[in-house]
Amino acid sequence: MEVLKIATAGSVDDGKSTLIGRLLYDTKSLTDDKLEAIEKTSKLKGYDYLDFSLATDGLVAEREQGITIDVAHIYFSTASKSYIIADTPGHVEYTRNMVTGASTSQAAIILIDARKGVIEQTNRHFFINNLLRVKDVVVAINKMDLVDFSEERYNEIKSDFEQLMQKRDYEDQKITFIPVSALKGDNVVNHSENTPWYDGQTLLEHLEELDLQDIYNIGTPRFPVQYVIRPKTDDFHDFRGFAGKVYGGELSVGDEVVILPSMTKSRIKGIYFYDKKYKTAPRRSSVTITLEDEVNVSRGDMLAKVGDLPTIDKQFTATVSWMDSEKLTAGGKYIVQHGINKVLAKVDSIEHKILPDYSGIEEGVTALGMNDIARVKFRLNRPIFYDAFKAHRTNGSFILLDTRTNNTAGVGFIN
Numbered sequence: 332m333e334v335l336k337i338a339t340a341g342s343v344d345d346g347k348s349t350l351i352g353r354l355l356y357d358t359k360s361l362t363d364d365k366l367e368a369i370e371k372t373s374k375l376k377g378y379d380y381l382d383f384s385l386a387t388d389g390l391v392a393e394r395e396q397g398i399t400i401d402v403a404h405i406y407f408s409t410a411s412k413s414y415i416i417a418d419t420p421g422h423v424e425y426t427r428n429m430v431t432g433a434s435t436s437q438a439a440i441i442l443i444d445a446r447k448g449v450i451e452q453t454n455r456h457f458f459i460n461n462l463l464r465v466k467d468v469v470v471a472i473n474k475m476d477l478v479d480f481s482e483e484r485y486n487e488i489k490s491d492f493e494q495l496m497q498k499r500d501y502e503d504q505k506i507t508f509i510p511v512s513a514l515k516g517d518n519v520v521n522h523s524e525n526t527p528w529y530d531g532q533t534l535l536e537h538l539e540e541l542d543l544q545d546i547y548n549i550g551t552p553r554f555p556v557q558y559v560i561r562p563k564t565d566d567f568h569d570f571r572g573f574a575g576k577v578y579g580g581e582l583s584v585g586d587e588v589v590i591l592p593s594m595t596k597s598r599i600k601g602i603y604f605y606d607k608k609y610k611t612a613p614r615r616s617s618v619t620i621t622l623e624d625e626v627n628v629s630r631g632d633m634l635a636k637v638g639d640l641p642t643i644d645k646q647f648t649a650t651v652s653w654m655d656s657e658k659l660t661a662g663g664k665y666i667v668q669h670g671i672n673k674v675l676a677k678v679d680s681i682e683h684k685i686l687p688d689y690s691g692i693e694e695g696v697t698a699l700g701m702n703d704i705a706r707v708k709f710r711l712n713r714p715i716f717y718d719a720f721k722a723h724r725t726n727g728s729f730i731l732l733d734t735r736t737n738n739t740a741g742v743g744f745i746n
Contacts, residue, residue, distance in 0.1 A: 333543050338417045338433040338465065340456035341442030346473045350442065350513035351405055351416055352383025354535065357520035360407035361386060380514060411539060426687065426702040427654040429459055430742060434728070438467040438541060440534070445478045445510075449491040454688040457492075461499045462650065462687075462704075462744065464724060467541060469507050471534060475526070476512040482528040485510045498689045501721075509534055550723035552580035552614075553641065554588075554634040555670045560619055572603060572619040573628050578725040582620070583611040587637040590628050591716045596637060597624040631672045633716050641716040641726060648746045650685065650720075651699070651707045655733065655740035659699040659707070665740060666732040669715045670725075673732070679708040699741075706746070720744035 339347045352369075355361050361369070365386065373382045386405075403418040417432030433439060439460045443453060460468055470492055478484045489508050496506060509518055510526050511534060517523035520535045532540070560572040582588075586599045601621040602609045612618045620634065628634075635641060653659050659678065667676040684693040684705040699705050720727030731741040 333411075334413045334415060335438060335538065335541060335543065336415045336417070336436045337538070338419060338429070338436035338439045338460075339442065340419055340429055340433070340439060340460070341473075342444070342447070342450060342452040345442040345444045346384075346513045347418055347440075347442050348384035348386070349382075350440070350471065350473065350511070350519065350534075351418055352386035353513045353516055353519045354416075355386050355405070355407055356381070356383060357516060358407060358409060358535070383513070409535075409539060414538070426455065426459070426704075427652060429456070430463070430652045430654075433459055433463045433465055434742065436463075436465055437543065438469070438538070439465045440469045440471055442471050442473045443488055443492070445472050445474045445481075445484055445488065448488045449495060451688050453492070454495060454690075457495055457499070458687040458689055461501050461504065464501055464504075464721065466503060467505050467507070469509060469534065469537060471513075472508065472510050473513050475510045475517060476515050480510070480512075480517075480523075480525040482526075485529075495689070507531075507537055509537065550579035550718065550726075551639045552582050552636060553578045553718070553723065553726045554582060554620065555672075556628055556630055556632045556634065557671055558630060559628065570621070571625075572601075572621050573634070574617075574619045575634075576617045577612045577614055579614060579723050581611055581613045582634070582636075588622075588634045589637055589640060590626060591633040591635060591640070592643060592714060593627060593632070595624075595626045597622040597626050599623075633670075635716075641718045641723075643714050643716045645711045645714045646679070646709060647717060648682070648706060648708045649729070649743035650746060651705055651731070651741050651743045653699040653701060653703045653705070653741045655738070656701055657733070657740070659703075659731075659741065661697060664734055666734055666737075667709065667711065667715070667729050667743075668732055669717060669729040672715060674715055675712040675734075676709045676731075677711075679710045682706040682708060707743070717745050719746060 341347045369381055369385045372385055405416045407414050419429040419432035441456050472485055472488050510529055511518045517525055518533045520533055522533055554575050554577055556573045556575050558574040560574055562570055584599050589596055599620055600623045602612045603619040661678050661681055663678045665676050667674045681696050684696045684703055687704050718726040727745045729743050730739050733740045
């Protein structure tokens with residue numbers, strides 16, 4: 332069954348958690364004990380409705396304040412697809428959490444309060460989805476029940492958001508507008524009689540029809556080697572396979588490949604998954620590959636098709652989202668974890684800070700604080716093989732580790 336990863340975004344009290352709770356409720360994905368707890372807590376709070384946000388806000392502080400603080404991952408399934416939803420916080424100070432939630436998502440839902448319309452945080456949420464190359468974005472104009480399901484108000488917000496779309500640099504992104512009431516359930520799973528002027532799909536219908544082949548950013552095949560398999564048994568005495576995951580495209584038996592960084596060439600002899608053999612390894616499949624020649628391949632090496640190689644260099648420029656309380660400074664040393672490889676890196680310079688509300692850049696910056704986003708130049712102590720993030724989401728991204736604590740300090744997207 333296909334698995335679709337979705338990130339949600341919205342300002343404080345726009346109804347993200349309620350929307351997800353409604354999805355779970357209307358698809359009958361809530362367990363009996365969870366539903367009973369929601370009903371009980373809603374009554375204790377004096378509500379005359381079910382507080383669906385209780386289905387996702389797991390921290391005590393979240394339930395007390397009625398806000399989302401941490402990134403929660405919610406799982407549910409329909410007859411045709413499985414879903415993983417990253418419920419991310421909407422506060423400015425939790426920008427790093429939203430970057431984390433959206434970094435592995437193929438689709439996103441940006442909520443807008445119909446009473447407030449497009450605000451500064453909406454710009455920020457759209458900017459991050461644009462930065463992370465999320466290909467399918469649903470703009471859910473929520474709380475339509477509080478504006479009397481006004482078509483005029485819906486069109487005003489849609490027009491404002493379309494102006495914001497003119498600022499993006501990712502033209503392949505598809506934007507879909509849906510008027511909803513998460514609390515009442517209008518156009519979430521079931522069509523609403525309150526919006527006769529809207530003839531589009533419900534939110535769930537849209538998600539159900541998404542073709543993962545269309546919304547993945549298909550690039551060129553990259554195969555980082557995670558493990559060299561040498562069984563050393565009588566039946567497989569001469570077997571030497573390379574285990575890993577195929578990213579970006581597909582690899583087939585007979586393909587001529589280059590082993591990086593040695594630049595040695597060979598051809599794919601066999602593709603295995605447990606005891607099965609395949610002619611082609613599709614994108615995102617975990618397989619073991621054998622080669623026709625006895626060439627030296629080690630953990631951390633990469634297989635790529637001849638004539639379609641990544642960049643091999645000891646320096647690059649990247650857009651960095653800083654997540655640590657300790658500031659990033661020019662001259663600072665960090666560990667770049669690119670795939671399974673870890674390389675010592677030095678911050679050569681901070682070129683400029685990027686204001687994620689589309690208001691421009693800030694030059695002359697000497698340090699980055701938590702939640703800052705900036706263009707940063709790095710120098711490494713040895714080469715890595717990378718692609719630009721725009722061309723390859725997996726091979727164009729990395730994380731920065733603090734050399735002292737080994738904590739994740741930031742994430743980067745190679746320009």
